[in-house]
Each structure stands twice: as structure tokens, then as C-alpha cells.
Amino acid sequence: MTDFRRIQDAEVAGKRVLVRVDFNVPMKDGEVTDTTRLEAALPTIDHLVERGAKVILLAHFGRPKGQRVPEMSLEPVCQPLADLMGVELGFVDDIAGDDAASAVAGMQDSDVLLLQNTRYEAGEEQNDPAFARALADLGDLYVNDAFSAAHRAHASTEGVAQLLPAYAGLAMQREIDHLVAALEDPERPVIALVGGAKVSTKIDLLENLVKKVDILFVGGGMANTLLFAQGVDVGTSLCEKDLVDTAKLILVAAEKSGCKLVLPSDVTLAKEFKPNPETRVALSHDVADDEMILDCGPQTVVDLTQAMDGAKTLIWNGPLGAFEIEPFDKSTVSAARAAADRVADGSLIAVAGGGDTVAALNQAGCAQEFSFISTAGGAFLEWMEGKSLPGVEALRETAQTDSETPVA
Structure with a gap:
């Protein structure tokens, strides 16, 4: 699959960029025990920060099923991620409400902000159009860098990609390119x-x-x-x-x-x-x-x-x-x-x-x-099975025709 948009194609300076990452990391007693998935997101985050984007990170953790489960908060991810990035990281205990909108409005170029667990909202796994629209309102561009979640047609993996110009992040590209090279060509x-x-x-x-x-x-x-x-x-x-x-x-x-x-x-x-x-x-x-x-x-x-x-x-x-x-x-x-x-x-x-x-x-x-x-687990297996992955399909050039105009 070569007909998908890559983050390198995007003009990101000064833009609000929503980035779907995989921060579903191993945790024990409220502390991250393995930072592999955080490290995988660094190249895309660094790429955007270096080019002056306002980087807004979207991720899920666990299966809270639309409830605010304290043990499944993404806040414990903040310090380990900030340490890896070497820059300050903002966190807001909100996803697409007024607090999130206010935090995004206060961002400067090259700032990085992590929103709360997307699965705290029932509309995430339901791919609810209203929730996808609320997410899209926070950004000008969308980047999916979480291949592991690409087999799910959720609001943060597929819904928002239909509303904003959508691109594959560097980790997503690496995964797709290797799988295409192994199975398709x-x-x-x-x-x-x-x-x-x-x-x-x-x-x-x-x-x-x-x-x-x-x-x-x-x-x-x-x-x-x-x-x-x-x-x-x-x-x-x-x-x-x-x-x-x-x-x-x-x-x-x-x-x-x-x-x-x-x-x-x-x-x-x-x-x-x-x-x-x-x-x-x-x-x-x-x-x-x-x-x-x-x-x-x-x-x-x-x-x-x-x-x-x-x-x-x-x-x-x-x-x-x-x-x-x-x-x-x-x-x-x-x-x-x-x-x-x-x-x-x-x-x-x-x-x-x-x-x-x-x-x-x-x-x-x-x-x-x-x-x-x-x-990537399930996403890898479904790709090998020849199935379409909603989060990947939404990044194809042909899927971009209705999302060219950034949401205000």
C-alpha cells in the first residue's frame, strides 16, 4: 500500500496536529514498567515539534468502557514521556470538552499536550460522529501513528480521519511499509x-x-x-x-x-x-x-x-x-x-x-x-489475513477527498 499520505507531505508549522499514538503501556502500581511504546512515538513527535506544530496526543489505556476509571488514567504516562522527549509535556484531564479546548487554545508552537484516555468517552469505541467532530474541532491536521489500534474503527482512529486532512506518522509508515514488502510486493x-x-x-x-x-x-x-x-x-x-x-x-x-x-x-x-x-x-x-x-x-x-x-x-x-x-x-x-x-x-x-x-x-x-x-498484535494478524484496517484505509489518498478543509 503506497497510496497513503505521509506526515512528511504535511505543512505543519503553526498547525494544531492531533496525533493518535499507542500509549497502552504496561503499568504496575501506577507506574509505567515498559516504555517501548512511548519510545516508538518519539520520532513522529520530534518531527512535528522541530517543525513548529502544536502537538496534541490522543491515546487509550485499558478498557474503561466509557467510564472514568482512575486506574486507567493516562496521567502516569506524562513524566516518563517528558523524560524521553527532553521537553515539557502538558496534560489535561479531559478529552474533547471545554478544558481540552482551553488547553489547546493556550498552546504555543512546538508545545506537546497529552489528552486523557479516549476510552473514557463511550463515543470512542462506538465511533460516534459527534465525538469524532469534537476531537476534530481541536485540530487542523490528523496523524495516525498507532498501527496497533488501526484495526479498530474508533472515533480517534477512523472517525476523526474523515474530518481532517489525515496522514500516517513515522511509526505507522514503518509498519505498513514492512508489511507491504513482506506480503503485497x-x-x-x-x-x-x-x-x-x-x-x-x-x-x-x-x-x-x-x-x-x-x-x-x-x-x-x-x-x-x-x-x-x-x-x-x-x-x-x-x-x-x-x-x-x-x-x-x-x-x-x-x-x-x-x-x-x-x-x-x-x-x-x-x-x-x-x-x-x-x-x-x-x-x-x-x-x-x-x-x-x-x-x-x-x-x-x-x-x-x-x-x-x-x-x-x-x-x-x-x-x-x-x-x-x-x-x-x-x-x-x-x-x-x-x-x-x-x-x-x-x-x-x-x-x-x-x-x-x-x-x-x-x-x-x-x-x-x-x-x-x-x-501490533490483532492489527498485524488482520493484515496478514488480508483484511482491511479502518485506521489505515482512512489514510489512503482516495479517502481524503472529503477532509481537505481543516475544521475551524
């Missing part, structure tokens, strides 16, 4: 690694990927269901036997699309799911009735790394085994390190995303070595 061959527990949570993802990639490797509990659909006895393994017909359709769709769908050739087995139980490695079709598949086997990892050698682009979502418990993290860790090595030598572009995926790559110690890691 990739260097081929493309291999996708998809893991996780259940096929039922990733039907749309698998159906989309078989049409987009050259090789699709499925691991984790999902692979058990596909193996079972091929007539393989998977013992006591996690397996969605009621989805056999769906699994068969995915296998047929892959064949029709010319996508090579690969399942584990060997597996690591145990009779109990606990740390460091007695295990054995066997071929995937040699599982005893009282055994469960908990990880891919070593030959499967060799096959995977060889497939990476022949690929130019890798897309990864989900662990390949029960990586939370040793020794069932071996295939995920080995495959992740193999991918990182190929990124390092310039032979592979590797893009990964999803909460469990990020945790697994961090466990492998190589998340920072991938070409791009998305922390």
Missing part, C-alpha cells in the same frame, strides 16, 4: 511460518497465506489438526478434530494455489505436559496412543533452515512448539536463530509479529536481529 520466494495452538484462531490467516506465499510451514498444535486431516494418528496431542473438513479445504487450497504446504516430518513427544519430562523424537506418523506432540523434531528444523536458504522473504507468526516449557522451545529457538543468521548475511528479509511470536523470538535472543518485528 515481496522478494520471492516467500516462506511463511505459522504456529500456535489452534487452527480455529487462524483459519483466515492460513486461507490468505496459501494464496500469497510460495511455501507455508505450519507448526505448533495447528499442525496436529492438519496431520490428523491427512489420516495421521496424533495420540493425545492437542487437535481440533471437529475442524478436519476445514483443514482439508486449506490443504486443497494450498495445492490449487501452487503453495507448498509443509508439516513437521518428525516431532518431539511426551506423555506429560510439564517441564523436562521424558521425551522421544519420532516421525510424525509414529505417535503412540498415549503420547502427545509438543514440538517439531530436529529433522524438521533442518528442513526449515534449508527452505530459508532458498527463500528471499520470511513471514513468521506463532511458535512452532510449546515454547513456554523446556525442552519444547528447541525448534522455535533454532529456527529463529537460523532466520536471524540469514538476515545478518543479507540473504533473507524476515518479518514477524504477534504476542507469542515476539515472546518466543525474545526468548531465542534474536528479536532485534529480524528485519522487522511487529508488536
Whole structure:
């Protein structure tokens, strides 16, 4: 997707710029425990401050469901953010009311102001036109820098973008550009690694990927269901036997699309799911009735790394085994390190995303070595599923025709 407006295209000096950011940060006892998402917003904030914009930050925190829940206030974000920015930060305990309007009216060029949790207003998640209009009244331009919230058609992610000239922030651009490069216009061959527990949570993802990639490797509990659909006895393994017909359709769709769908050739087995139980490695079709598949086997990892050698682009979502418990993290860790090595030598572009995926790559110690890691969760998955994201669609050039005139 290249037909969207970028913040670099906007003339922002002296303008009131509403910036949707992701400040849904981890907190404990009212203090921010991880500033990663605050840091991700800095390039866009700095870009606007350096060019003399009045920067008004919009964000949500938690799920207050339209109520003013004190524990979900954004005020604790202020000091950590100010420390990171190195400049003074204003905060107003209001979102689109008189106090917010007064605070915005008092801003000087290059000032930064954080408004209260947008989800304190019921109209936020309802994408209420009146609330979107009230937000738009505070600004001249709108910038969305929160890809992680772009799959929600909320007032601060989609509604206001229909009322003001709307642009993608620098973090949003980086996310979209990498995902387009990985899935829409990739260097081929493309291999996708998809893991996780259940096929039922990733039907749309698998159906989309078989049409987009050259090789699709499925691991984790999902692979058990596909193996079972091929007539393989998977013992006591996690397996969605009621989805056999769906699994068969995915296998047929892959064949029709010319996508090579690969399942584990060997597996690591145990009779109990606990740390460091007695295990054995066997071929995937040699599982005893009282055994469960908990990880891919070593030959499967060799096959995977060889497939990476022949690929130019890798897309990864989900662990390949029960990586939370040793020794069932071996295939995920080995495959992740193999991918990182190929990124390092310039032979592979590797893009990964999803909460469990990020945790697994961090466990492998190589998340920072991938070409791009998305922390967007649901938005990343929906993009991979081929779905339209309202917050992204609102930034397209074609979506801007009705929002050219700034709201007074």
C-alpha cells in the first residue's frame, strides 16, 4: 500500500496536529514498567515539534468502557514521556470538552499536550460522529501513528480521519511499509511460518497465506489438526478434530494455489505436559496412543533452515512448539536463530509479529536481529489475513477527498 499520505507531505508549522499514538503501556502500581511504546512515538513527535506544530496526543489505556476509571488514567504516562522527549509535556484531564479546548487554545508552537484516555468517552469505541467532530474541532491536521489500534474503527482512529486532512506518522509508515514488502510486493520466494495452538484462531490467516506465499510451514498444535486431516494418528496431542473438513479445504487450497504446504516430518513427544519430562523424537506418523506432540523434531528444523536458504522473504507468526516449557522451545529457538543468521548475511528479509511470536523470538535472543518485528498484535494478524484496517484505509489518498478543509 503506497497510496497513503505521509506526515512528511504535511505543512505543519503553526498547525494544531492531533496525533493518535499507542500509549497502552504496561503499568504496575501506577507506574509505567515498559516504555517501548512511548519510545516508538518519539520520532513522529520530534518531527512535528522541530517543525513548529502544536502537538496534541490522543491515546487509550485499558478498557474503561466509557467510564472514568482512575486506574486507567493516562496521567502516569506524562513524566516518563517528558523524560524521553527532553521537553515539557502538558496534560489535561479531559478529552474533547471545554478544558481540552482551553488547553489547546493556550498552546504555543512546538508545545506537546497529552489528552486523557479516549476510552473514557463511550463515543470512542462506538465511533460516534459527534465525538469524532469534537476531537476534530481541536485540530487542523490528523496523524495516525498507532498501527496497533488501526484495526479498530474508533472515533480517534477512523472517525476523526474523515474530518481532517489525515496522514500516517513515522511509526505507522514503518509498519505498513514492512508489511507491504513482506506480503503485497515481496522478494520471492516467500516462506511463511505459522504456529500456535489452534487452527480455529487462524483459519483466515492460513486461507490468505496459501494464496500469497510460495511455501507455508505450519507448526505448533495447528499442525496436529492438519496431520490428523491427512489420516495421521496424533495420540493425545492437542487437535481440533471437529475442524478436519476445514483443514482439508486449506490443504486443497494450498495445492490449487501452487503453495507448498509443509508439516513437521518428525516431532518431539511426551506423555506429560510439564517441564523436562521424558521425551522421544519420532516421525510424525509414529505417535503412540498415549503420547502427545509438543514440538517439531530436529529433522524438521533442518528442513526449515534449508527452505530459508532458498527463500528471499520470511513471514513468521506463532511458535512452532510449546515454547513456554523446556525442552519444547528447541525448534522455535533454532529456527529463529537460523532466520536471524540469514538476515545478518543479507540473504533473507524476515518479518514477524504477534504476542507469542515476539515472546518466543525474545526468548531465542534474536528479536532485534529480524528485519522487522511487529508488536501490533490483532492489527498485524488482520493484515496478514488480508483484511482491511479502518485506521489505515482512512489514510489512503482516495479517502481524503472529503477532509481537505481543516475544521475551524
